[in-house]
Amino acid sequence: MRCKSFKVMAIALTAILCTSNIIVAATGDTHFHEKGKKASTFTIEERNKQKAALPFSDKRDFEEAKRGFIAAPQYKQIMAEKGHVAWDIGSYEWLLEGRDFDSIHPSLQRQAILNMEYGLYEVLPDKIYQVRGFDLANITFIKGKTGWIVFDPLTAKETAAAALKFINEQLGERPVVAVVYSHSHADHFGGVRGVVDEKDVTSGKVKVIAPVGFMEHAVSENVSAGNAMNRRLFYQYGVLLPRAPYGHVDQSIGKNTAAGNLGLIKPNVTIEKDIEELTVDGIKMVFQNTPGTEAPAEMNTYFPDMKAFWAAENITGTIHNIYTLRGALVRDALEWSKQINKALYLFGQETEVMFASHSWPRWGNERIQEVMRAQRDTYANLNNGVLHLANQGVTINEIHNEYEVPESLQQQWAARSYHGSVEHNSRAVVNRYLGYWDGNPTTLIPLSPEESAPLYVKMMGGSRKILREGKKLYNDGKYLYAQEILNKLVYAEPDNQKAKDLLADVFEQIGYQQESPSVRNSFLAAALELRSGIPGGASPKTAGPDVIRAMTTELWLDFLGIRLDSQRAGDKEFTINLITPDNKEEFIVELSNATLTNIEGYQSDAPDLTITIDRSDLEEVMMGAVTFDDQIKSGKAKLKGDRGAYDTLKSLLVQFELGFELMPGTGEKDITPEKKPFEQGDIGDSAGG
Known part of the structure; x- marks a missing residue:
């Protein structure tokens, strides 16, 4: 077969999948893997239950997502300067066939369709515009007296440049007079060189505005464990999964991340105070610093003359990650809630349009306050409800099966956990306050899985008995029970392909049932690797000169200490x-x-x-x-x-290899190009938060 490229993750990875075991399917009829399974009757039954339980009659998000549409370009792909495809919204067009896919949670399919909006949109007539569907994030254009003020210039130079060119073609040529970085994640600053020239920033002709701490966190947040983060990204972001109903369908806050040139231009204006006002090109802006929310350096912006509120990535079309599966410091759900509450009472009482760096705007004060309160309460309840249970003895290994989001919030689309999941976010809250230990001394000095698994397999009567019981549990739709015993067998016998294939079948069905694409991708990616090993041809993409220049000498030396x-x-x-x-x-x-x-x-x-x-x-x-x-x-x-x-x-310095095993028996791969002894390795990809 011919090699099919999947190019994603602009800082860390350009993943190219080429293996004889994989067939890319653009429709729902053929699985992309020869060992792949369709949705089971139990998965279909679970899907039907979710479809009946959720408020699908509420179509407001679809109306808001389409509102203000001006035009879409004729092209569906954006090419990178190096000649590969940097962005391809067309690879997801099968989502628009009007079909229900049994292998996709109905709520996730709904979100995936909402994220297919592509083109130029008017947020506020003759004032605020967004280009959506060009990258994981939105790029926003505020019309000043003389030019554009750009909010969050995407991940890649190529996608940002295409967006600027398209809006200028549609609305008339205007220079970019300022850029605002809402926060320190790569999909919100990486495309800056596609919209401005660094010489104009250095001279002061163009303002680049960012929250306090931006430069530190834009680089430092993901250096120390960058290699491990990027490997785990294969799972959370489904880096090597085909874009198909049985594979990658969405990334909750957007389709995926562009794979072009990532840059970073140092801000020349820093917002230092909690609340700070600035007028740029005739546009009055009130900034609200919100550190410790979605990013360690982040800020909302209010436009008082327009009654418009920019929510950055603090309020989007999903409940976010308190703990992101690729790896990052656990976030503070209560502080996140408090900052939303502060915005609600500072700006939300009079706001008539709320827009953000992901998802779609909301119009009308009643609607805006509804969404702000739903997200405020969801983060607060996550923190308070989990600690309420923890203070009664529920542990980190039990909390995800005990904590439930209040029913009133479950019935609001703005409170659904796509980017995060209730399960891993609830465990994150316990971890933040109490750490990983569940209070049982057995778990203080546990055996490694490779050591404990053979003991379990022996006590359970050996591999044949486990496979027989695992198959029965799979056939009965008891997938979590099946994974419990099959996982032990795979660790005990990593070369037992029958065990790995059956565990992959189990993971696949669990993945199909997930509302969160991060959790779905993790199960489906693990299934792929259990069946075929780590797909060959995946190679890291360096962070680029801008990020290296922004790295402090101290941080570089710190990482040498990690490499020793x-x-x-x-x-x-x-x-x-x-x-x-x-x-x-x-x-x-x-x-x-x-x-x-x-x-x-x-x-x-x-x-x-x-x-x-x-x-x-x-x-x-x-x-x-x-x-x-x-x-x-x-x-x-x-x-x-x-x-x-x-x-x-x-x-004494070690260069880290990206292709280490996550699941046993999947085969380590040498997928990291050789680096020079003192060369800085790839930092972790922060796109998506």
Whole structure:
């Protein structure tokens, strides 16, 4: 068969799937995998129950999503500068066939169809416009006196440039006079070079406005565990799943993430105060900093002269992640609720249109307050309801089966958990307050699954008995019970393909039943890997020069400490003074006790080695454009003292491989291109929050 490309995840991944076991299906009749199963009678029955229980008669979201439509471009694909497809809304057009797909939760199918809106939309006549369906996020254009103020310029330069070109074609050419980054996730700043020239920002001709802490968090949030985050992203975002009814259908806040050039231009205006007013090109804006909500640096914006409220990613068409499955620090559901409440009483009492960086706007004050209250109460109830149960002894391993969203909220589409899920968000609240331990000493020092599984398999009577019972549970539709025993067998016997295939069948049905695409994708991606191994050809995509330049020297040194192989370091010791004259930074880098540490602003009186290199030349090393040895040979890096300290450090650094196993027996793959010793690896993809 011919190779089919799936190009997604702009910071971290350009995943290319090419394996003989996979057939991409654009309709619901043929599964993309030779071992794949259609929805079982039990899954169809569960789907029918959900369809009967949810308020499908409420069509307001569809009316609002289509409202203000101006035009859509003739093309469905946007090409990247390197020649591959950066964006392809057309790959999801099977969702518009008017069919019910048994393999998709009805609520998720509804959300997936809502996210198919594509083109230019008027939010407020002659004032506010959005281009939707060009990327995971929306790009918003505010019409100022002389030009456009752009809110959140998408993930990729190519998609942002296409959006700007399209709105100018439809409404008349206008320059971009300002860009606002609502928060520090990549799908909200990565396309900035598609709408402005950095020289105009540096000169002050164009304002780039961001919340306090933006630059720090745009880079630092996802460095330390970036490789692991990107591997887990294969599951949460279904990176290698075909776009089909049995595979990837949606990402809840948008279809997917564009795979073009990601950039970052440093803001020249920072919103420091909790509430701060600014007028740009005749447009008055009131900013509300909301740290600790959807992102560690985020802000809402109110336009008092228009009675328009920009909710950033704090209020969209879904309840978000308190814990994101790719990995990130657990968020504060109560603080999120409080910031929505603050916005409700600061701005929501008079707002006539509410729009955001994802999903669609809402019009009319009554409707806006309804949505704001629904999301405020959902986050608050998640926090309070979970802790109410935790204070009665319900543990982190029980809470997802005990906590329920109040029925009144379940009946509101704005309170449905697509991006998050009630199950993993409820566990996140317990983890935030009480940590991972459930209070049972058995779980304080547990065996690893590889060690405990053989014991379980032996006690259960061996693999044949488990397979027989697992098949019976599968046939009876008791999928969670089936996964409990089959998972043990797969860990005990990772080469047992019958066990892996049956567990994959179980995962598939559980995935079909999920409302949250993140949870759905995780089960379906695991099923794919259990059947065929990690699909070949997946390769990481570097973060790009803008992100590397934005990374602090301290953060780079911190990550070198993570990369250090402590076992090989043994009792080796050294002290290095690092000096970067062009930005006047100084560090002590010390290896002791098999640990690499650094401290800024100090120099050792008796270093083993002093390294002097301009930060601009160090960035070339961090980007992988040259090696550190190249900089030494050219004289750009000067070494004084014992070079052995440098050589020791270089020899102890490990480059992380992206293709490690998540499920046992799926086969590790070498899918990470070789990097230079001091080159910074890919940071975790923060697109989508």
